[in-house]
Each structure stands twice: as structure tokens, then as C-alpha cells.
Amino acid sequence: MTFEELLDLASRNVGGSVVAANDEFFAERDNLINPWAPTFTPRTFGAKGQVYDGWETRRRREPGQDHAVLRLGVPGVVHGVVVDTAFFTGNYPPEAAVEGCRLPGYPSPDELAGADWFPLVERAALHGDTRNRFTVSAGRVVTHVRLTIHPDGGVARLRVYGEPVPDPELLPDTCDLAAAEIGGRVTDCSDRFYGSPGNLLLPGLAASMGEGWETRRRRDDGNDWVRVRLAAPGVIRLAELDTSHFKGNAPGWARLTGGDGEPLLPRVRLQPDTRHRFRLAHDGPVGEVRLDIYPDGGMARLRLYGSLTAGARERLAAQWADREAGGG
DSSP, X not given: OOGGGSEETXXXXXXXXXXXXXXXXXXXXXXXXXXXXXXXXXXXXXXXXXXXXXXXXXXXXXXXXXXXXXXXXXXXXXXEEEEEOTTOSSSSOSEEXXXXXXXXXXXXXXXXXXXXXXXXEEXXXXXXTSEEEEEOOOOSEEEEEEEEEESOOEESEEEEEEEEOOOGGGSOSSEETTOGGXXXXXXXXXXXXXXXXXXXXXXXOOXXXXXXXXXXXXXXXXXXXXXXXXXXXXXXXXXXXXXTTOSSSOOSEEEEEETTSOEEEEEEEOOTTOEXXXXXXXXXXXXXXXXXXXXXXXXXXXXXXXXXXXXXXXXXXXXXXXXXXXXX
């Protein structure tokens, strides 16, 4: 697995925000965290010049550098960063650095300016019109990141890929145990031709088919499936199988099993463009779930509502405290 298969902790999809930037003269800072790929239309000019889908600062005429500060949608340990300069060719920054910090609550830009920032990506060269990839091994929980570009220019997107580390004090008694924002993750699937299976675990409702998981049309007797590791072991009481927006390509049926093959939801019929909810009778804790769809098709979201075991909560609390202290 590459780090780009992990959750983008900064994405607007999980609640990320760009809270400050010292300059955004040519293009707005908020574009940095748009979840979709950057686009470009040549010879599209506004009052300040060519329109870019990214963050772009003015040309510096004095020493210094520009920066943007992002609040991650969920705290986590960063494993990789992508500084994407897509379509910036004669106006990209030659170099950039990325730092992280951890502050509780919801600090203001002024409070963040005085935070204890530590390096995630040391100052490094960038290439124009490129997904500049950097592996990160800091091992500490991060709540905010700061992108510094030297000296100025444009960046289309900043992706901050990592492992969510939820604060157990903020987890309700019943929650979606598969949610990506608390650590649920797809570990394997049969097919991802039209859409990533990781979309199943994103927060909120899908706005279109493009925000779900969709497989190619099967021409054999098999079926498609996806395997999900829950944020932590728990007892699942309610499952939601959402086929919203999938109308002529929804699966006909689906079933859920646990990591050891134990039945959770028997094979049930699905309807197109529908949020299906099913009560589960299984009383034992599970840490992994497999969703089988028959024979193929697309789904928007998978929700698995339940309660963490006492042991899982204790492990999450220990992990949170260890990462708070800077442990790996």
C-alpha cells in the first residue's frame, strides 16, 4: 500500500479548512483542499489574470516566502504529503516545506502562529505541473499543517495522507464504526474500475455517482466485494447500504459477513437510488467486515453503526495518550 491510499486528512470531504494565508492575490487558498482533481481552461481571464484552480500568490519584490495554514478535518499521523502544482508551469514555487502542529480545540490563526511547529517535509525542490510526493515519518499526531512556498507562486492542491487518530473522549456511545474519519479503512476489494471503494466510508451523503464505489460489468458467475477494517472492534447494531445515485447500475443484492466469515446480514435485495437500513442480530464484537454485492455495480456509502468494546475504548485512549506524548 502506498501512502496515497490512506485518507486525505486535509480534504474538504472530511471537514478540512484553510484557516489562513499571507497572500492569495491571484487564486484563493480554499482551492488547496478541494477533493476533486485540479482543472484548467486556457485563455480564461479574470480581473487579475488567468484563472487557476489552486492557490496563487503575487510575485514577490522583496525577500521572504508565502504560507498557508490548514486545519485537518480529523487529527492523525501523517504518512505522506503531495504538493500538487498541476497546470502551474511558469509560476510554480521552486521550493516548499510542510510543518505540523498539535493544538487542542479550535485555535485562531493568531494562536496557530505561536504554535510549536515541527517539520513534516523539510524544504525541498518542486517541479511544475507535477504531483510532488513526499514520504513523512514524524510519527506524531497533527491537527494543523503549514505549507510554506519559497518564495511565491501557485500550488493547485495540498494532500495530507495519513492515519486518523480519534480522541476517544469525543466518540459517542454509538457511532459509525466504519467511518474513515475515526479510522475505518478499506483493506481490499475485488474491483475499483469506476470509483474508489474508500468513498464508501467518507462522511456525508454522496452528491453523485462519482462519489461512490463502482465496479465494471461482470461477464462471469462471480460477484464483487470489499473488505473494511473497522476503526476498532465493536458490536454492530445497524447497517446502512446506500445506493443513492446508482439507478441503472445498482447491485441487485448484498450481504455482510465478519472477518472470520460469521454472518452479520444475510443476502438481501437492494433497490436503486435508495438508502437501505437493516437491523443486525449479531451480538459478538467484530473488527473487520466484508460487503458482498451481487453481481456487480455501484454503492454510495456503507455505514456500520454500533458500540466499541470496553477494551477497544481503552486501547484508543492509550493510543491517543501515547501519540499526544509524541510516541510512535
